[in-house]
Amino acid sequence: MILENFYSVTNKEVIEDLKSYMFHIKINNEHEIFKGHFPGNPIMPGVCMMQIIKDLTQEIVGCQLFMRKCSNVKFMAIINPDINANLSLEIKLTHDENNEIKVRNVTKFEDTVALKLSVIYKKV
Numbered sequence: 664m665i666l667e668n669f670y671s672v673t674n675k676e677v678i679e680d681l682k683s684y685m686f687h688i689k690i691n692n693e694h695e696i697f698k699g700h701f702p703g704n705p706i707m708p709g710v711c712m713m714q715i716i717k718d719l720t721q722e723i724v725g726c727q728l729f730m731r732k733c734s735n736v737k738f739m740a741i742i743n744p745d746i747n748a749n750l751s752l753e754i755k756l757t758h759d760e761n762n763e764i765k766v767r768n769v770t771k772f773e774d775t776v777a778l779k780l781s782v783i784y785k786k787v
Contacts, residue, residue: 665714665718666694666696666711666714666715666718668691668694669690669691669694669696669711669715670688670689670690670691670715671688671689671691672686672687672688672719673687673688673689673749674686674687675687682755682756682757683753683754683755683756684719684723684753684754684755684756685751685752685753685754686719686751686752686754687749687750687751687752688715688749688750688751688752689748689749689750690707690742690744690748690749690750691744691748692705692744692745692748694744696708696711697744704743705743705744705745706741706742706743707741707742707743707744707777709736709738709778712738712742712770712777712778713730713733713736713780713782715752716752716754716766716768716770716780716782717730717782717784719752719754720754720756720764720766720784723754723756724756724764724786726786726787727786727787728764728784728785728786728787729784729785729786729787730782730783730784731763731783731784731785732782732783733780733781733782733783734780734781734782735779735780735781736778736779736780736781737778737779737780738777738778739775739776739777739778739779740772740775740776740777741777742772742777747772747773747775747777749772750770750771750772750777751770751771751772752768752769752770752771753768753769753770754766754767754768755767755768762786763783763784763785763786764783764784764785764786765781765782765783766781766782766783766784767780767781768780768781768782
């Protein structure tokens with residue numbers, strides 16, 4: 664895990680015959696990243712959200728992954744870890760004929776959608 668002590672999984676649910684997962688995580692608002700992004704006004708870096716999605720997908724499939732393509736990335740709300748430390752991430756997986764893993768994600772805090780993205784990973 665690249666982001667040590669950045670977040671913890673508080674709950675994981677398997678939905679729709681192992682093709683969809685719901686993770687509930689808690690962001691560590693005391694992490695060093697937030698001291699620089701930004702001092703006095705912490706904001707979740709988008710690249711950190713993308714890394715969390717990769718980490719959780721690797722946990723699901725049980726192997727290391729390489730991001731081959733990312734599309735439809737929509738950051739829709741600012742995540743302030745002092746206010747919205749609890750996030751829910753829905754991860755829908757499909758495998759294609761090239762043995763690549765396609766992921767669709769929606770990340771929320773409460774009822775607010777913060778991120779939507781589609782990504783294709785290749786197994787390493």
